[in-house]
Amino acid sequence: MAQGDDQLKLVTQLADTNSDLVRRVLIAWPRDEVFLIDQPDGSKVAVLMEDAQDADGKSNAIRIDTGDYLKDATGNPQKFFPDDLTSVDTDMRLKTVIKNTLELMTLADPDPENRRSAVMKLGMLQKLAYVPVLQARIQKETDARVKSALAQAIDIIQLKSPDSTTQIAAIRDLGALDSIAGLDDIKAVIDDPHSTPDAVTVARKSLGQINTYLSWVDFYGTLFRGLSLGSILLVVALGLAITFGLMGVINMAHGELIAVGAYTCYVVENVFGSGLSLSPFGLSFHIPGLNLSGWQFQTYFLFAIPAAFMAAALAGIVLERFVIRFLYRRPLESLLATWGVSLILQQSFRIFFGANNVSVNSPSWLSGNFTVSDVILGYNRIFVIGFAIVIVFLTWLLLSRTPLGLLIRAVMQNRNMAACMGVRTERVNMLTFAFGSGLAGLAGAFLSQIGNVGPNLGQNYIVDAFMTVVVGGVGNLFGTVYSALGIGAFDEILQQVFGSPVVGKITVLVCIILFLQWRPSGLFATRGRGLDT
Amino acid sequence: MQKTFAKWEALAIVVIAAVGLVVIPCLNAFLPHSSPFYISDFAINLWGRYCCYATLAMSVDLLWGYTGLLSLGQCLYFSLGGYMMGMYLMRMIGSLGQYHKSIPDFLVFLGWTKLPAFWVPFASFPFALAMVILLPATLGLVFGFLAFRSRIRGVYFSILTQALTYAACLLFFRNNILMGGNNGFTDFKFMLGFDTRSYSTQRGLYIASVLFLLIVYLGFKWLTATKLGKVQRAIRDSENRVLFSGYAAANFKLFIFVLACVTAALAGALYVPQVGIINPAEMSTEKSLEAVVWVAVGGRGTLVGPVVGAIFVNALKSWATRAFPDSWLFILGGMFLLVVLFLPRGLVGLVEHAVRLLKRAPEQPPAPSDPAPSAASPPPPAAVTRLPAE
Numbered sequence: 001m002a003q004g005d006d007q008l009k010l011v012t013q014l015a016d017t018n019s020d021l022v023r024r025v026l027i028a029w030p031r032d033e034v035f036l037i038d039q040p041d042g043s044k045v046a047v048l049m050e051d052a053q054d055a056d057g058k059s060n061a062i063r064i065d066t067g068d069y070l071k072d073a074t075g076n077p078q079k080f081f082p083d084d085l086t087s088v089d090t091d092m093r094l095k096t097v098i099k100n101t102l103e104l105m106t107l108a109d110p111d112p113e114n115r116r117s118a119v120m121k122l123g124m125l126q127k128l129a130y131v132p133v134l135q136a137r138i139q140k141e142t143d144a145r146v147k148s149a150l151a152q153a154i155d156i157i158q159l160k161s162p163d164s165t166t167q168i169a170a171i172r173d174l175g176a177l178d179s180i181a182g183l184d185d186i187k188a189v190i191d192d193p194h195s196t197p198d199a200v201t202v203a204r205k206s207l208g209q210i211n212t213y214l215s216w217v218d219f220y221g222t223l224f225r226g227l228s229l230g231s232i233l234l235v236v237a238l239g240l241a242i243t244f245g246l247m248g249v250i251n252m253a254h255g256e257l258i259a260v261g262a263y264t265c266y267v268v269e270n271v272f273g274s275g276l277s278l279s280p281f282g283l284s285f286h287i288p289g290l291n292l293s294g295w296q297f298q299t300y301f302l303f304a305i306p307a308a309f310m311a312a313a314l315a316g317i318v319l320e321r322f323v324i325r326f327l328y329r330r331p332l333e334s335l336l337a338t339w340g341v342s343l344i345l346q347q348s349f350r351i352f353f354g355a356n357n358v359s360v361n362s363p364s365w366l367s368g369n370f371t372v373s374d375v376i377l378g379y380n381r382i383f384v385i386g387f388a389i390v391i392v393f394l395t396w397l398l399l400s401r402t403p404l405g406l407l408i409r410a411v412m413q414n415r416n417m418a419a420c421m422g423v424r425t426e427r428v429n430m431l432t433f434a435f436g437s438g439l440a441g442l443a444g445a446f447l448s449q450i451g452n453v454g455p456n457l458g459q460n461y462i463v464d465a466f467m468t469v470v471v472g473g474v475g476n477l478f479g480t481v482y483s484a485l486g487i488g489a490f491d492e493i494l495q496q497v498f499g500s501p502v503v504g505k506i507t508v509l510v511c512i513i514l515f516l517q518w519r520p521s522g523l524f525a526t527r528g529r530g531l532d533t
Numbered sequence: 534m535q536k537t538f539a540k541w542e543a544l545a546i547v548v549i550a551a552v553g554l555v556v557i558p559c560l561n562a563f564l565p566h567s568s569p570f571y572i573s574d575f576a577i578n579l580w581g582r583y584c585c586y587a588t589l590a591m592s593v594d595l596l597w598g599y600t601g602l603l604s605l606g607q608c609l610y611f612s613l614g615g616y617m618m619g620m621y622l623m624r625m626i627g628s629l630g631q632y633h634k635s636i637p638d639f640l641v642f643l644g645w646t647k648l649p650a651f652w653v654p655f656a657s658f659p660f661a662l663a664m665v666i667l668l669p670a671t672l673g674l675v676f677g678f679l680a681f682r683s684r685i686r687g688v689y690f691s692i693l694t695q696a697l698t699y700a701a702c703l704l705f706f707r708n709n710i711l712m713g714g715n716n717g718f719t720d721f722k723f724m725l726g727f728d729t730r731s732y733s734t735q736r737g738l739y740i741a742s743v744l745f746l747l748i749v750y751l752g753f754k755w756l757t758a759t760k761l762g763k764v765q766r767a768i769r770d771s772e773n774r775v776l777f778s779g780y781a782a783a784n785f786k787l788f789i790f791v792l793a794c795v796t797a798a799l800a801g802a803l804y805v806p807q808v809g810i811i812n813p814a815e816m817s818t819e820k821s822l823e824a825v826v827w828v829a830v831g832g833r834g835t836l837v838g839p840v841v842g843a844i845f846v847n848a849l850k851s852w853a854t855r856a857f858p859d860s861w862l863f864i865l866g867g868m869f870l871l872v873v874l875f876l877p878r879g880l881v882g883l884v885e886h887a888v889r890l891l892k893r894a895p896e897q898p899p900a901p902s903d904p905a906p907s908a909a910s911p912p913p914p915a916a917v918t919r920l921p922a923e
Contacts, residue, residue, distance in 0.1 A: 250688050326874055331688050332603050333873050336829060339822050340869030347862035463699045463818070466692045502703050509700040513679065513693060520683040 026098050026105075037061065100125065104133060112143040119146060120181055123153025126160045145371075152179040159185050164196050171199060175206025178213040186210070220375045222492050228381035230488020231388035234481060235446055236461045237468035238395060239439030241480040245469050246412045247432055249324055250335035254465065255458020256345035257437045260315050261308035261444025262453040263353060266360050268307050272300035280351045298363040301449070308445035309438040315345075316437020320430050328415075328429070342458070349455040357454035366449055380449050391442060392481055398435070399477070408432050412475075467512050473522030483523055487512070546747070553584075553743040558736050574732045579851070581739035581807045583844045584746045588800035590827040590839030591749055592793040597825070598833030599757055600789050601769030602686075606694035607797050608821040609701050610669040614798025615805040615815065616705075617668060619718035620652065621661035622729070622806060626722045638720070639713050649711050658725060665802040666795055673794030674787070681783040681790075686772065695818050705813035717812025718805075729806050742803050746840070749796055753836055756792075765789060826865065829872050832879025841880055 025034060037045050047061035106118035119137075122130050131154055138150040155177070158170035171189065174182040189195050189203045236258060243251045251257075267287070270276035275289030292300075319341060327334035362380060369378040399405040410418040411428045419425045447457060468487055472479030487508060494504035516522075557572055557580070564571040589611050596602040623637045630638040636648045654660045676697060680690055708714035727734040756762055767775045768782050775782045805811045814820075824843075831842020846868075853861045876883060 250691075323870060323874065332691065333877070335603070335688060335691060336822075336825060337870050337873040340826075340866040340873070343862045343866030343869070347859070347866070351859060463696055467696055470689060470692060502707060506700045506704050509696050513676075513697065516685060516689075516693065517679050517683050520685055520689075 026102050035061070100127075104130075112146050115141075115143070115146045116149045119149040119153045123149075123156040123181065126157050126185070128157060128160060131157050148177065149181075152177055152181055155179070156182050156185050159189055164199060168196075168199050168202050171202045171206050175202075175209040178210055180210065180214060180217070183207070183210050183214070217375055218496070222496050223489065224375060224377060224381070226489030226492035227485065228378075228384050228488075229492055230485035231385045232443075232446065232450070233461075233464060233468050233488050234388045234484035235384075235391060235439070235443040237465040237472075237480050237484050238391060238477070239436045239443065240465045241469050241472070241477055242395075242436035242439065243433055244466070245472075245474045245476065245480065246408070247328075247429065247436070248331055248474075249328070249433070250331055250338065251319075251324070251436075252335055252339040252462065253319060253342040253345060254338075254437075254440055255460075255462035256342045256349075257312045257315055257440035257458070258444040258447065258461060259345070259349060259453070259455065259457045260312045261441030261446075262360070262448040262457055263349060263358075263444070264308040264311040264441065265301070265304040265445045265448040266353070266358050266453055268304040269300050269360050272297050272303075278352055280348075298365065301363045301366070301445075305442065305445050308441040310441075312441025312444065313434040313438035316434045316440075317430060319437070320433040324433065325426070325429065346455045346459075353455075355455065357452035359452050360448040362449045384446060384450070387442075387446065391439065392477075395439070395477065404428075404431065463509075467509070471512055471515060471522055473524035476522070476524040479522055479524035546751075550743075550747055553747075554740055558740055561736060562733075574735065577732075577739045578735050578807055581735065581742045582804060583847055584739070584742035585800045585804035585807070586824075586827065586847055587840040587843040588742075588746050588749050588803075589797050589824050590831065590843040591746075591753060591836060592796040592800070593824050594828045594833050594836070594839040595753055595757075595789060595796070596793045597828060598835070598838070599762070599769060600765050600786060601772075602786065602790065603688075603691045603825065604694045604790075604793070605691050605818060605821045605825065606698035607793070607824050609694075609698040609816055610673065610794040610797040611801035611804070611824075612705075612811065612813075612815040613669045613672065613701075614665045614801030615811040616712060616718070616801075617655075617661055617664040617798075618802035618805045619713075619721075619811040620655040620664075621658060622721040622724060623713075623718050624652070624656040625724060626720065629722055630720065637713075637718075639716065639718075640711065643708060643711070645711075652711070662802070665798055669794045669798035670791050673791045677787045677790040681786045684783075695821070698816060698818050698821055702813050702816040702818070705816060713812070715812070717810060717815075719810040719812075721806060721809055724806050729809065735807065738803065738807050742807070745799065745803060750836055750840070757836070761785065761788075823865075826869050826872075828879075830868060830879055832881030832883075834878070835881050838879050838881040845880065 035047050037047055045063055047063055100122070103118045103121050106114055119134070122134065134150055134154050134157070138147060138154070141147045141150060152174065155170040155173045156179070158166050159174075159182075161167045161170065167189075171186060174186060186203050186207050190200055190207065195203070239257070240251070240254050243249050243254065267276060271287060271289055272292050273289050274291060276287045278285060278287070319338070323337050323341060324334055327337060366380045366383055369376050371377070397405075399408060407418070407423055407428045408431075410421070410423060411425050411432070415425055418428075443461075444453075444457070447453070447461075464487070468484045469480055471487065472481070472483035490511070491504055491508050494507050495501050498504050498507070557577070560570055561572045561574065561577050589607060592610075593604065593607045596604050596607075626637065628635050630641075632638055632641040634641050636645060636652075640648070640652075655664070676694075680693060685693060704710060705712055705717075706715055712718075721729045723729060724734065727737070729735075757765065764775065764780055764782075764785050767780075768785060772782055801811075801815075823846075827842040827846050828839045829842070830846055831840065832838030846865075849864070850861065853864050857864070872879060878885070
């Protein structure tokens with residue numbers, strides 16, 4: 001092994017070898033996991049330890065020079081304790097060089113996302129030495145986004161160029177590329193007293209360009225997040241729009257029905273996986289799992305969606321039969337009774353699933369995101385939006401295009417008159433409530449993909465959901481759609497403006513209270529002839 | 534109801550007042566600990582708190598049982614009163630806090646070196662007391678004015694009060710409004726020069742709580758017997774008819790609402806020095822709903838009901854949370870369901886029903902000679918729920 005600067009140079013040259021062993025050595029070295037072992041003949045051999053350990057905690061040693069196992073005289077692989085060996089020293093300088101070399105090696109990584117992040121990191125270093133490497137790479141690069149990242153990185157590095165024409169060209173380029181990554185470096189050029197006046201002028205112009213672009217990115221990002229937040233609210237509130245808006249039942253347990261859906265998702269996920277042990281009331285039982293993996297496991301969510309709907313709808317039917325049907329004429333009391341139910345359900349969740357939040361792993365096709373001109377679009381958020389559209393459409397279809405929908409609307413308009421016409425109002429009430437509850441379950445399936453699932457999951461949404469329905473106009477589904485999207489977007493914008501989710505939320509609530517001054521019966525009031533409607 | 538008080542009721546009030554205000558404190562103060570009649574300091578403190586809860590419950594009942602306004606945010610006013618009193622108590626700690634600075638500990642923790650301006654006048658007890666009344670009253674006035682002006686009623690009113698409480702709760706959780714954030718105020722030392730941790734001060738606070746409860750009871754009793762009380766109940770039963778009769782229902786409701794808010798706030802102000810802490814959790818919507826449970830369990834539309842309910846539910850809670858920590862929410866939720874479905878008039882209604890059964894049984898044989906059988910048995914209770922206007 002060479003010493004000092006030679007060593008640094010050698011390490012840098014290793015970047016071109018692109019061998020797996022080199023990468024492993026470079027990763028292990030700064031962690032003091034490369035060892036020197038004295039050989040019988042007096043020489044020293046540098047080795048890397050394998051991760052796999054035998055029963056004694058010893059591992060095989062891999063020779064760095066050949067890549068084979070280090071063998072004893074008889075040809076068997078020798079085993080060592082890592083603690084017994086002397087590791088090869090590194091210093092800060094060497095570590096930095098190793099890190100950068102690793103980044104350079106990543107430039108050839110098969111995954112474009114890894115390549116891109118390596119490019120950006122190298123750009124940030126602003127070392128002119130890397131420019132030729134990156135320029136060589138840009139010729140070979142096929143992925144458009146990595147190419148753009150390479151161009152930006154080269155420009156960012158060239159900001160440090162002693163040649164002022166190169167520098168100015170780089171600044172101009174960065175502006176044209178709308179490079180967000182270059183923003184800080186361009187600012188540095190403006191602040192740098194050594195910059196030429198020309199460079200500063202161009203930098204100011206580029207800065208303006210990038211800032212304009214950035215505000216557009218922010219705007220679309222906020223819009224997108226607002227839309228997805230609105231969609232969540234919409235799905236949560238849609239069930240309520242049916243039970244509260246159409247039926248006039250104040251179901252404070254709606255939040256817990258959402259949690260029922262979310263926990264159903266959790267159970268289904270575990271059944272597809274390794275099973276689930278529950279121990280309520282000191283009893284313990286085990287739900288066996290199917291032990292699926294790979295794509296089969298990933299499909300669990302497709303089964304979880306209908307399961308969540310059914311579970312919540314079933315809970316809704318029980319709730320309707322045993323509690324709510326006695327209270328149709330007493331809305332204030334239905335509020336209180338269902339609150340009692342909500343307490344009981346919350347405690348049941350705690351007893352069955354524990355007081356702590358559980359996490360539901362999103363299927364791989366829902367995690368991740370893609371970027372359209374620097375606006376990050378999460379798959380789950382897109383899914384939420386699409387799902388909300390589908391649910392609203394199906395609900396509309398059910399209510400306005402099916403015989404059941406006709407009956408529902410008839411009963412909700414005038415229960416007595418419908419009964420006179422031979423509609424079995426009890427049954428329609430039950431089905432409507434079950435449908436509304438099922439929608440809550442769907443919302444729960446949804447929320448389980450976005451955050452953790454806990455006994456208080458529903459409580460976080462219940463006030464917002466009621467507000468959404470009231471603002472939209474009770475008894476009007478499309479009012480709920482508009483108000484959910486409006487409140488979602490408004491909330492997200494206010495969060496941006498105030499920089500704090502809580503202040504944004506408080507402002508939204510106060511605004512809603514004030515809005516109801518102007519329109520006490522919401523955006524779309526259902527007009528009736530009765531005084532009390 | 535010609536007379537405000539029936540004879541037996543007046544007697545009962547005097548007896549309860551004498552026991553609560555004189556006998557119990559004396560038993561606590563003068564008996565040796567070994568005496569079987571000795572009342573422990575813990576019990577005194579506990580009953581002081583129950584009295585505050587009972588007062589809060591009465592304010593809920595004045596709105597819900599008598600005016601038909603189910604407020605799910607009464608705890609907001611209760612805690613606001615508590616916070617105002619808490620600010621005074623925090624100032625009284627002086628430099629005895631953890632950091633030995635002249636400003637409250639949490640402000641030191643947040644990096645303040647000087648007292649924020651709005652904290653300065655709270656060193657004065659009269660000012661703090663004025664704020665205990667004025668702040669909740671102002672909030673109640675503004676909110677009530679907005680709500681009643683646009684004729685928000687029934688469940689909409691309930692949902693709005695809940696939303697307001699939720700918003701306030703979120704606000705008080707924040708550190709930057711300088712009200713103690715998550716932890717609220719605690720570690721109180723002195724109140725009006727007395728050490729709040731000493732038993733004699735706690736006894737004084739207990740007496741004040743009982744006294745306040747009595748005053749509120751008598752005051753509400755009187756109020757609901759006046760003409761205003763009649764309008765109040767008329768609004769509950771059919772607001773539209775009241776409107777058509779030429780009454781400005783909104784003004785009546787506003788007055789009652791503000792009165793209830795102030796009552797709750799004063800109860801909160803008495804509550805905080807007894808528990809020694811006030812934090813935003815007291816403001817959560819669940820707490821407000823719990824206060825509604827007390828009223829429902831005790832029996833709404835009566836004034837004894839909330840008192841009985843508050844004491845009963847809280848005593849049950851103290852016992853059950855120790856005996857069955859996992860099942861308390863089941864008990865509370867189940868009780869709520871049971872009361873709403875089967876006992877719409879609560880425990881008081883149950884007792885009245887039992888009394889009527891007992892009275893009727895022996896009265897039946899000599900009944901024919903009784904000239905006024907219908908007067909003896911009270912008319913069926915006024916419909917508790919609003920009758921469908923058909």
